[in-house]
Amino acid sequence: MSAAVTTAPQDSAGFWKTRYTMLLLNTLGLAISYATRVNISVAIVDMVNGTALREREAAEGTQLVRDPDSCPGELVLEGPGGRKEGEFVWDMYMQGEILAGFYYGYTVGHIPGGVLADRFGGKVVLLFGILVSSILTVLTPLSAWAGYYVLFTNRVLQGLAQGGIIPAIQTTVCTWAPDHERSLFSIIFLGICVGTLVSMAVTGILCETIGGWPLSFYFFGGVGLLWCVPWFFQAADSPSQHPSIDPAERNYIKATIQSAAKNGIISAIPHITGGAGNLIFVWFTGFLLRKGRVSKTCTFRIINGLGTLVPAAALVVVALMGCDSTVIIVMLALSGFFIATDCTGSYLNMQAIAPNYAGTIVGIVNMFANLTGIAIPYIVGAFTNTNPTRSAWNAVFYLSSAVAAVSYLIYAVFTTADEQPWNVPPSERAQKATANEGIENTAFDKGVTPMADGDRTQKGRWKANVP
CATH class of the missing domain: 1.20.1250.20 (MFS general substrate transporter like domains)
Structure with a gap:
C-alpha cells in the first residue's frame, strides 16, 4: 500500500x-x-x-515689511519670498x-x-x-x-x-x-x-x-x-x-497561512505608548531647551539617544527572552514610547541648523528613510523566507540593534545645533549685517531679548536671556 x-x-x-x-x-x-x-x-x-x-x-522683534504685491495695508513676515498673514490669533x-x-x-x-x-x-x-x-x-x-x-x-x-x-x-x-x-x-x-x-x-x-x-x-x-x-x-x-478572489488563490492562502500569535490589541501597544510618548517628549524637550542647563546640541543627543538606543536594547531583550510573551509586550510598549522622540529630536535639530531650508533637509532625510523602508522587507526576507525560525528572527533583531547603535554613534559625534553659515545667502547676510540672520525660528528663540551691541554673539544673533 x-x-x-x-x-x-x-x-x-x-x-x-x-x-x-x-x-x-x-x-x-x-x-x-x-x-x-x-x-x-x-x-x-x-x-x-x-x-x-x-x-x-x-513678541520678540520679528521684522515687518510691506509686500509690494500685497493688498493695501497688509503686512507680512520678512523672509524668503514673504508670506501673507493668516486670520487666527493663536x-x-x-x-x-x-x-x-x-x-x-x-x-x-x-x-x-x-x-x-x-x-x-x-x-x-x-x-x-x-x-x-x-x-x-x-x-x-x-x-x-x-x-x-x-x-x-x-x-x-x-x-x-x-x-x-x-x-x-x-x-x-x-x-x-x-x-x-x-x-x-x-x-x-x-x-x-x-x-x-x-x-x-x-x-x-x-x-x-x-x-x-x-x-x-x-x-x-x-x-x-x-x-x-x-x-x-x-x-x-x-x-x-x-466575493471575486480566484479559488486557487483562496486555497493557497488558506494552506500557507498560520494562526498569528499577535492580534489587534497587541499590535496597537507601540502606538498607544507612542502617542503618550509624543506628548511627554514634546514637554521634556521644551523643558531642557528653556532651562538652558544643557546645550541645544546635548539636548538633541539626549533625546535622539533615548529614541534610538532604548528601542535597540529592547530588540536585544526580545531576542534573548524568546517566548516570554509578557516581556515581549513590555518591550513593544517601551519601544513605541521612546520612538516617539523622533518628532521632537531629529526634526527640531534639522530646523535648528537651517530654518530657511528645513523643508529641503527633511525631504532629503526622509528620502533616505524611504530607501531603507524599501530595502528592509528584502533583508528580512533573506533571513526568514527559507528559514522562518526564531533563531533567524533573532539574527534580524541583533542586526537591527547594531545598525541603530552605529547610526546613533555617528549622529552623536557629528551632530550640531548651530545655525549653519549656508542658511542665509551671502547677499542677504550683507544687507542684514546689523539684524538677525535668516527667518525667525520661534522654536528656539524663546526668551530672546535685545541687548547692547557689545553683547551680540559672534554670528550677529541676539543672546538668549537664559534664567
Whole structure:
C-alpha cells in the first residue's frame, strides 16, 4: 500500500493577485491617514496671524515689511519670498494644543480600535477610521472659523477615529498574508513616510494658491473619501469572504497561512505608548531647551539617544527572552514610547541648523528613510523566507540593534545645533549685517531679548536671556 503524497499548494495563475490589491489599498489607506494627520502642521503657518499675535503679546522683534504685491495695508513676515498673514490669533500654546489634540484622541482610540478589529474584522474598522477622519478633515476650515475649541475638538475626534487604523491593518495582514510573504506585506508601512512627505509638500503648494490653506484640507479629505469607494467594494476581512478572489488563490492562502500569535490589541501597544510618548517628549524637550542647563546640541543627543538606543536594547531583550510573551509586550510598549522622540529630536535639530531650508533637509532625510523602508522587507526576507525560525528572527533583531547603535554613534559625534553659515545667502547676510540672520525660528528663540551691541554673539544673533 503506497503512502499518500502531499502536494504543495498551487497559487493562482497570473502576475497580479487579489492579496496584492489588499496590500495596495492598505498602503494607500495608511498614507492617507498620515496625510490628513500632518497637513495641519504645515497649514497652520498660513492660518495664524503673526502680526496681530506679536502686537498683542509684544513678541520678540520679528521684522515687518510691506509686500509690494500685497493688498493695501497688509503686512507680512520678512523672509524668503514673504508670506501673507493668516486670520487666527493663536499663541504658541494654543497652536501646540491644536497640533497635540490629535494625539489625545489617537492614544485613547487604539484599545477600542484593536478590540473592534479583532471582533468585527479590519475592513469595517479601517473604513470607519479613514471615512470619519476624512470628513473631519474637510470640516477643518469650518471648525477653525467656528472657534479654537471647535477646531481642537475636531482634531481630538480625528485622532480617536484613526486610533483603530493600525490595529485594523495588522488584523488584515494576519488574514491575508501567507507566512512567507509577511515581509512583503510590511511594505504597507511605507505609507507612513509617503503620506507624510506628500502631505507636507502638497500642503505647502496648495497654501500658496488662490484657495489658500483651506484647500489643503479639502484636497486631502476628498482623497480620503475617494479611497473609501474601492476599499468598500474590493476589500474583505479574509480571502474566504472575498466575493471575486480566484479559488486557487483562496486555497493557497488558506494552506500557507498560520494562526498569528499577535492580534489587534497587541499590535496597537507601540502606538498607544507612542502617542503618550509624543506628548511627554514634546514637554521634556521644551523643558531642557528653556532651562538652558544643557546645550541645544546635548539636548538633541539626549533625546535622539533615548529614541534610538532604548528601542535597540529592547530588540536585544526580545531576542534573548524568546517566548516570554509578557516581556515581549513590555518591550513593544517601551519601544513605541521612546520612538516617539523622533518628532521632537531629529526634526527640531534639522530646523535648528537651517530654518530657511528645513523643508529641503527633511525631504532629503526622509528620502533616505524611504530607501531603507524599501530595502528592509528584502533583508528580512533573506533571513526568514527559507528559514522562518526564531533563531533567524533573532539574527534580524541583533542586526537591527547594531545598525541603530552605529547610526546613533555617528549622529552623536557629528551632530550640531548651530545655525549653519549656508542658511542665509551671502547677499542677504550683507544687507542684514546689523539684524538677525535668516527667518525667525520661534522654536528656539524663546526668551530672546535685545541687548547692547557689545553683547551680540559672534554670528550677529541676539543672546538668549537664559534664567
